[in-house]
Amino acid sequence: MQRIHHPRREQIHLAGVLDSLSDPTRLEIVLRLDTLGEATCAEFLDACSKTNLTYHLRRLREAGVTRVSPIGTQRFTSLRRKDLDARFPGLLEMIIGFAREAASADA
């Protein structure tokens, strides 16, 4: 299995993070990661197709929002809280908070 590329902390850019979080599907993924801690793709298959999921998870990873660690045939995705907080203190928590409000308002 190919090396999975993650940007280094200093390579995480604001526009990229905002962009990756400006998609509803990805915002939903981030919300779930926030509650679950980490998750494999099975956790999101109700939200979109497998192929499509690979795409969205890649976007989040490339933006520096998530980290992916392969274990066996599975890949565990989690939020890069420390790195994001070093770079943009408070931003992730704030966005997650507002997104959660919005999500519960829909329900």
Added chain:
Amino acid sequence: MQRIHHPRREQIHLAGVLDSLSDPTRLEIVLRLDTLGEATCAEFLDACSKTNLTYHLRRLREAGVTRVSPIGTQRFTSLRRKDLDARFPGLLEMIIGFAREAASADA
């Protein structure tokens, strides 16, 4: 001149705001609006073409980030701070802050 449409406060959505701010040109516009308070298009003509500017200013307006008030042949654009802060307290200031850091790091 046609009525200029602005979304109502409750119609401002997180994903829309993040999306409108995930473009470098628009982030730059927001930064300038933050310092200038309000501005006409003349203030941004060094950053992009007139036509293109209309496009970006429209995106910001439609996302609920800016308000536009026509005075004579000019249009004054300003940030909708109160509305944004009512909806997403602290978000705009935080993003502006990080964007400014990033901008000065480039220089």
Added chain:
DNA sequence: CCTCAAGTCCAAGATCTGTTGAACTTTGAA
């Protein structure tokens, strides 16, 4: 070895974005 489950890769298509030039509208002032 064979097979299954987890996930990726690839090519294609539909749609959305950002950008442009040329023509237009509106208003203020000469």
Added chain:
DNA sequence: TTCAAAGTTCAACAGATCTTGGACTTGAGG
């Protein structure tokens, strides 16, 4: 009434984004 300045509209285009189906890879277990 004519003119210029401020800004919009429109059609067009290149490139990015999202989504899909089908074939593929990789690792674990029987």
